[in-house]
Amino acid sequence: MNLPGIAVKTTILCALLSAHPSVLFAISLTKVQDLEFGSFMGGAGYSGSITIDPSGERYASGRVRPMGNLFSPARFTLKGYPGEKYSITFPSVLQMDAAAEKVEVSSVTCSIPTRGVIPPAGAIGFAVGATLSVGSTLGNGNYLGNLQVTVSEN
Amino acid sequence: MRQTSIYGKLLAMAGCAALVCALGVGTGHAASVTAEATGQVIKPIGVVVGTHLEFGRFMSGATAGTIEVTAAGVAQVTGGVGAVPGNIRVAATFDVSGEASTGFSISMPNTVTLTNTDGVGGETMVVTLAKDAVAAAGTGTLDGLGALAVKVGGAVAVAENQVSGHYENTTDFTVVVNYN
Numbered sequence: 001m002n003l004p005g006i007a008v009k010t011t012i013l014c015a016l017l018s019a020h021p022s023v024l025f026a027i028s029l030t031k032v033q034d035l036e037f038g039s040f041m042g043g044a045g046y047s048g049s050i051t052i053d054p055s056g057e058r059y060a061s062g063r064v065r066p067m068g069n070l071f072s073p074a075r076f077t078l079k080g081y082p083g084e085k086y087s088i089t090f091p092s093v094l095q096m097d098a099a100a101e102k103v104e105v106s107s108v109t110c111s112i113p114t115r116g117v118i119p120p121a122g123a124i125g126f127a128v129g130a131t132l133s134v135g136s137t138l139g140n141g142n143y144l145g146n147l148q149v150t151v152s153e154n
Numbered sequence: 155m156r157q158t159s160i161y162g163k164l165l166a167m168a169g170c171a172a173l174v175c176a177l178g179v180g181t182g183h184a185a186s187v188t189a190e191a192t193g194q195v196i197k198p199i200g201v202v203v204g205t206h207l208e209f210g211r212f213m214s215g216a217t218a219g220t221i222e223v224t225a226a227g228v229a230q231v232t233g234g235v236g237a238v239p240g241n242i243r244v245a246a247t248f249d250v251s252g253e254a255s256t257g258f259s260i261s262m263p264n265t266v267t268l269t270n271t272d273g274v275g276g277e278t279m280v281v282t283l284a285k286d287a288v289a290a291a292g293t294g295t296l297d298g299l300g301a302l303a304v305k306v307g308g309a310v311a312v313a314e315n316q317v318s319g320h321y322e323n324t325t326d327f328t329v330v331v332n333y334n
Contacts, residue, residue, distance in 0.1 A: 029185040037193030041333065046198045067196055067333055074189040096191055105191060132193055140197040140253060147191045152184040 027080035027118075029151045035130065038071030040064055043138030050134065054111035054127040064134045073111070073127040078151050080118045085154035088114040090128060096145030103143055107131040115154070197300060199252035201260075201331045207281075207308055210241025214316035222309035225286040235312045245284075245307040248329050254300040257334040259293050266327045268310065272319035279321055281308040293334065304329075 040050050040060065048062020054073050060066045080086060093106045111127040118124060128149060212221045212235055219233020221243075229243035237243075250258065262283065270277040284307035288294035296302050 027183045027185055029187050031187045031189050034190040034192060037191070039194040039196055041196045041198050043195055044198045050193070063198075065198075074191070076187065076189075080183075094191065096193060098195070103193070103195075128189075130191070134195070138195055140195045143193045143195060145191040147189045148186055149189065150184055150186040 027078070027084070027086060027151055027153050029149065030077045030079070031074070031149075032077055032125070033072050033075035033127075035074035035128065035147050036070065036072045037132050037143075038069070039067040040134070041067055042134035043136065043140060045136050046134070047136035047138075048134050049131050051107070051131040052129040054109055054129040056127070062134070073129040074147055074149070075125065075127045076149060077123055077125050078118070079123045080151075080153065082118055082120045082122050084118045086116060086118055087152050087154055088112075088126070088149065089152070090147065090149045094130075094145050094147055096132070096143040098139070098141035098143040101139045101141060101143070103132055103134065103138065105130045105132050105145060105147075108147070196256070196333070197251075197253045199250065199256075199258055199296075199331050199333055201248050201250045201304075201329055204247035204249045204303060205244050207246035207306065207327075208242055208244050209308075209310055210243045211238040212236060212241075212312070213238065214312050214314065214318070216314055218314045219312050220309045221312060222284065223307040225284050225289075225305045225307045227305070227307070233312075234314060245305045246327075248289075248304045248306070250294070250296065250302045250304060250331050252296050252300050252331075252333070254296060254298050256300070257293060257295045258331050259334055260289060260304060260329065260331045261292060262289060262306065262329045263326060266308070266323045268321035268323050270317060270319035270321050275319060277317045277319065277321075279313070279316065280311050281323075282311070283308045 037050055042064040046063040048064035050064050051059045052073050058066055058071045090108055096103050108130045209221050215234025217234035219235035221231045221235050223229050223243050223245050225245050227245045231237045266281050268279045286305045288304050289306055294302055
């Protein structure tokens, strides 16, 4: 006697999944790599900037001189239902600190369009780079900040 | 039995509605993660002259010779050269500063030329530099305070009856430092 009821439940659930497939494919974002500017010579009369390009290249301007070869853009993996629209947001400016010293990070850029469609594979990787401004009076030290990235379904 | 069936349908619909609400259908899903942003600022490296290489006064003779100041600052003469007492003879000191405990490279010439600046002048003497261990190796490491003194002496080749005068170099004694 319960069979008709079970049939109805199944029908309703299938109908819902058909209309909203993202029920089982909620968009997600995973960090793969932190944003690392690496070591560079600056401050104490040496001003300029250092940029990490989303492609992975590092550039310096002014009197700032990059050192070593450990640097990387931040890398993320976005997953969701294929064909679903997504948007990526991140701050345009962020701050990094070392004790009482502060530096500004700006020109945050992404390796893929910040609005798009999730590809058939259901996942897409992307990188985020930025530019760190080095003032002539900046003190030496290890600077640390946070880069929050958000993905949304449109 | 019919009442039970309707109740089951309503329960199923309510359950699905709850599932829909829980998963946010009809509202945009979003997810956030935070990456660290890191960078290490290294203090610029620099070098200044602490003391200049000074051979003091000396006399040339009927035969050629040398006057030398070692990197450690010890002076001595050879051949026909005679040292005039009471003169200051010191090795050059180059004070390197930068990031503590960091390696650097240093380069400088092996010889410099001194030119007579008195009278008509123009006479020259060649100095073969006597480098300390860091200068000779071309690399060093700054100490825990980010400093290191590099010392350089030299030996002046004095010709027989070298014309008297004040001899000095111009721009050929340049020291360059860089982080490794």
